[in-house]
Amino acid sequence: MQSEHEGPHHFDVIIVGAGLSGVGAASHLARECPDKTFAIVESRSTVGGTWDLFRYPGVRSDSDMYTLGYDFKPWAGEKAIASGAEIRDYIRDTIAEEDLSAHLRLNTRIISAEFSSATALWTLTAVRTTDGEYSDADPDRGVVTFTCSFLSICSGYYRYDEGFTPLIDGLADFGGPVVHAQQWPANLDCFDRRIIVIGSGATAVTLVPALADRALHVTMLQRSPSYVATRSSVDPLAARMGRLLPARAVNTLIRTRNILSAILTFEVSRRRPALLKRWLRKAAVAELPPGFDVDTHFGPAYDPWDQRLCLTTDGELFDAISRGDVDVVTAEIRRITPTGIELTSGESLEADIIVLATGLNLLAIGGISLRVDGREIVLGDTTAYRGMMLSGVPNLSLTLGYTNAAWTLRADLISRYVIRLLKHLDANGFATVTPAGPRHAGKGGQVPLIDLQSGYVRRGIASLPRQAGRSRWRLQQNYLEDSRLLTRRSVTDGVRFGHARG
Ligand SMILES: Cc1cc2nc3c(=O)[nH]c(=O)nc-3n(C[C@H](O)[C@H](O)[C@H](O)COP(=O)(O)OP(=O)(O)OC[C@H]3O[C@@H](n4cnc5c(N)ncnc54)[C@H](O)[C@@H]3O)c2cc1C
Numbered sequence: 074m075q076s077e078h079e080g081p082h083h084f085d086v087i088i089v090g091a092g093l094s095g096v097g098a099a100s101h102l103a104r105e106c107p108d109k110t111f112a113i114v115e116s117r118s119t120v121g122g123t124w125d126l127f128r129y130p131g132v133r134s135d136s137d138m139y140t141l142g143y144d145f146k147p148w149a150g151e152k153a154i155a156s157g158a159e160i161r162d163y164i165r166d167t168i169a170e171e172d173l174s175a176h177l178r179l180n181t182r183i184i185s186a187e188f189s190s191a192t193a194l195w196t197l198t199a200v201r202t203t204d205g206e207y208s209d210a211d212p213d214r215g216v217v218t219f220t221c222s223f224l225s226i227c228s229g230y231y232r233y234d235e236g237f238t239p240l241i242d243g244l245a246d247f248g249g250p251v252v253h254a255q256q257w258p259a260n261l262d263c264f265d266r267r268i269i270v271i272g273s274g275a276t277a278v279t280l281v282p283a284l285a286d287r288a289l290h291v292t293m294l295q296r297s298p299s300y301v302a303t304r305s306s307v308d309p310l311a312a313r314m315g316r317l318l319p320a321r322a323v324n325t326l327i328r329t330r331n332i333l334s335a336i337l338t339f340e341v342s343r344r345r346p347a348l349l350k351r352w353l354r355k356a357a358v359a360e361l362p363p364g365f366d367v368d369t370h371f372g373p374a375y376d377p378w379d380q381r382l383c384l385t386t387d388g389e390l391f392d393a394i395s396r397g398d399v400d401v402v403t404a405e406i407r408r409i410t411p412t413g414i415e416l417t418s419g420e421s422l423e424a425d426i427i428v429l430a431t432g433l434n435l436l437a438i439g440g441i442s443l444r445v446d447g448r449e450i451v452l453g454d455t456t457a458y459r460g461m462m463l464s465g466v467p468n469l470s471l472t473l474g475y476t477n478a479a480w481t482l483r484a485d486l487i488s489r490y491v492i493r494l495l496k497h498l499d500a501n502g503f504a505t506v507t508p509a510g511p512r513h514a515g516k517g518g519q520v521p522l523i524d525l526q527s528g529y530v531r532r533g534i535a536s537l538p539r540q541a542g543r544s545r546w547r548l549q550q551n552y553l554e555d556s557r558l559l560t561r562r563s564v565t566d567g568v569r570f571g572h573a574r575g
Pocket of ligand 1: 089090091092093094095114115116117120121122123124127133134135136141181182183184227228229230231233276438439440441472474478479480481
């Protein structure tokens, strides 16, 4: 293909990513600032982000849709816990209802963004992609340049091209298919097969019972256990209220209750971890067959919410174990053999298919390299202002959701905050807004922006912005506190406003 260089195309705001966050940010912007021009630039050929990428059997949310859905679009589904396809449809419906299609620029991956204080503009360089693949800029492919006044990064937090695969001796020698949950082949035949799923996180907990429905037998092989709690896929109160009240009222009430109960559970797990541990253990014991070793297989060493809590809808994992369709093995792998897995205990597990549910590779701000006036911005050296802007970086927001509650709760608040900022800039004739340097951030600057002990966070910690002691430099894991800070507090605290210098 002939090399082409298009552009520049100018917009007031560019939103990177057409997942749940990017589509939400665009909807808020279109509603609140109808005069602003904007584009949603997406590297893949389709929208939906996470909820389009992940296709493994049973893929679904852990969060209820009353809180994972947008604050402006009530969830009308029958079940509180939605499948990946239902969430994808919800995002697509939002695009149609909010009339966003014309703003989408698909197959376009932003690789660099440079801010100039002279013009108060970002210049973004993007490559055309065939399907969002991660290869470096290919000169044979089109390069597109955009300029914008404000850059809203809604790129999620992990690499799309590959999930995390640990180094396991002999993996290449296995005689059957080895499949990563992030790249599920559409035609994988699991019927009557013996499947070993390696992993213990949310993906394994979802995938294992779904596979058990069609496989001969499934073994969930984990090096260390996770906490697993049962959650009902249907909210009984919402179902009852739905017969009496309009959908919007039901949504508001259930959403409020779920927000409060998530905060309460998280606070209990932080202040009285032993209490929550006992409760989780008791609930698991009640659902598992007599004699099942709950402490070995579902009793981690860490405290609840040091890593994301895993949920099994309607107890389906525990049911599958009770039926004998699923075994849980907590052990170290010595090596993979052509027919299965040898453990360090000397035991061998036979398999026809091995599934890696071994997690994600963290990728902050979609791998975009940032520069401000020619100076490279090293993310690990920045401190995040209100968990959504970067110290010393003008006119940029990034959207990271909660780790202890539904992602969209925070994404909606960030969108609203950005709109308040944009309105403040316009009303006062400013062109730039920059969070002050990290020396103003207070103590505690060593905490990464995603404060979880999960493997993907530990592996990628150096590439994350930091958070610090003072509240405006912390990512609050509390929706009520965030609502106060992001929707009511002045937008002028701790930031500098300015004009184009040129
Ligand atoms: C399997 C799985 C289950 C989950 N379940 C839950 C849950 O139950 N509850 C919850 O709250 N959270 C959950 N999460 C977290 C989940 O990622 C969020 O819920 C939410 O989908 C994030 O939306 P997002 O738009 O911010 O990011 P994503 O969904 O990751 O979308 C980001 C988009 O940005 C695009 N992009 C990235 N970089 C670039 C670039 N440089 N240029 C152009 N485009 C780019 C990507 O292609 C993608 O389309 C889950 C995550 C996974 C992986």
